[in-house]
Amino acid sequence: MIDKSSPVPIYHQIEEQLKTQIEEGTLMSDSALPSEREYAETFQVSRMTVRQALNNLVNDGFLYRQKGRGTFVSKQKVEQKLLGLTSFTEDMVARGLSPSNKLITFEVFPASDRIAKQLQIPPTTPVYEIQRVRLADGIPMAIETSYLPASLIKGLTKEIINHSLYNYVENTLSLKIERATQQLEASIARESETKLLQIDKGAPILLISRTSFLKDGTPFEFVKSAYRADRYKFVHHMDR
Template sequence: MLQIDKQSPLPIYYQIEAYLKQQIDAGELQPGESIPSEREFSERYNVSRMTVRQAITNLVNAGYLSRQKGRGTFVANKKITMALSGLTSFSEEIKHRGMRPFSRLLSFQTISAPAKIAQKLSVALDTPVYEMRRLRLADENVLALETAYIPVALLPNLTETDAVGSIYEFAEQSGLRLKNATQTLEARSSGPEEAKLLTISPNAPVLLIDQRTYLENGDMFEYSRSLFRGDAYSFTVAMERT
């Protein structure tokens, strides 16, 4: 039971935040379980709703809670930890963790590569490329928003149906051999449309990953930009002193 000490030097919002965090860490609040509304907290402990909102917002931003529009606030699912080593697809990583991967195709079209994309893919200006925008899910939970570009000449038979599954698997079944990739990571806040698609609060933390994937012959296979939910993902990197 939460005991709020209004004489404590610790702010009231921090006391509420620490109590909920302890409940989650101890397993007394399980992933997917709802917590009392701001109004209920406010009335039960005789504190302002603004104070309660600050505590809950801090826990949402830290990945402990998630807000669902029209439904309430729930204990967030545990983060998926991925190692930034080895070239694996999203689908392969999710399957490896015993979950079901799924892609929701938002758009699929062939475009003439504009200057920026042509440069990223190391192809000539106006080269035909696929542009695919997908939501990446695991067990029906939205984890990432991805936009990918692939030269049409590499996979001339790629269809929307293929784009719902693993592009890497389709490429290898088509005879291409993937070798390596380079990634650039950047932390930032989500924009309004991104937040809506990722089902997170506006300005919530996300991790942007720019990736270039190469074939064995050294040609660029794909350029992609993926936004990963900060409350759903963490990454580890193994390093050696040289």
């Protein structure tokens, strides 16, 4: 319950209790919360204090509101730890989620100067362009556009990329993936992204650019991704 003698503000104590219930699964995703009046009676505080706690949880993405219906628990974000180079499929499977793809484009075309620079190949060299919506348990998580040298990553088909590209590279082509360089920045969704990700116009997204290398230092993939900021978060552990 609430400790009114504590120096910690009462609304913050309520926030922390509700966060714990959400993280432990006591409050399930998309479940409706009790009303402000019910919480005020439970915690023996004012409705204004309850409202402040709920507003903060909405702003932090733990809760969402529907006009005329009430306040609900948001789906929890998928967490990716920036400790190693893994594929989207590997990340989702490791978290007990079912990964799937919706293919948007799959074609071979001459590399532009920018793509050629990232892959360290001459301009106009044939590259695959693969754009997919990546889903977890049927929910769109990211839009991913990959560029791969056609002469290096041979034999790609729509069926292959419907599963794990990294598995194909390592196990079928016997190429060793070693490292990648990655950039991450915040942005807002454009109209085309809102439709594919099923989010509101202007919703926050995470933009990621990554170049992946084989063991011999050869770049084999340049990928641009737009992740839903309300469903995904990145965690980086650092040692001093």
